[in-house]
Amino acid sequence: MTCILFSRPEHDTVLAYLFYYSKKLVNLAVSNGYKTINKERKDANKLVISSVIKKQVPDLIMFNGHGSPYYICGHNNEVIISNDNVELLDKK
Secondary structure (H helix, E strand, C coil), rough: CCEEEECCCCCCHHHHHHHHHHHHHHHHHHHCCCCCEEEHHCCCCCHHHHHHHHHHHEEEECCCCCCCCEEEEEEHCCCEECCCCHHCCCCC
């Protein structure tokens, strides 16, 4: 079964918009029968997201958040993915 992980922080105005509108994507994934893991607000952090990726091995990861070409941030701009753990994204 295809598994989709959503990382949805909501700690500033821009992310609040993404948080709200991406809920439609979460609902669509559920309604289409995909195994859907939705980590939002304070659960969109490095420890939780890394653990879910390792244990659940999602096929697709949808990150909402700020970042740069070198990292992806989650709750309170904590770096979730960087060069230190980019291998978590292999085959995603």
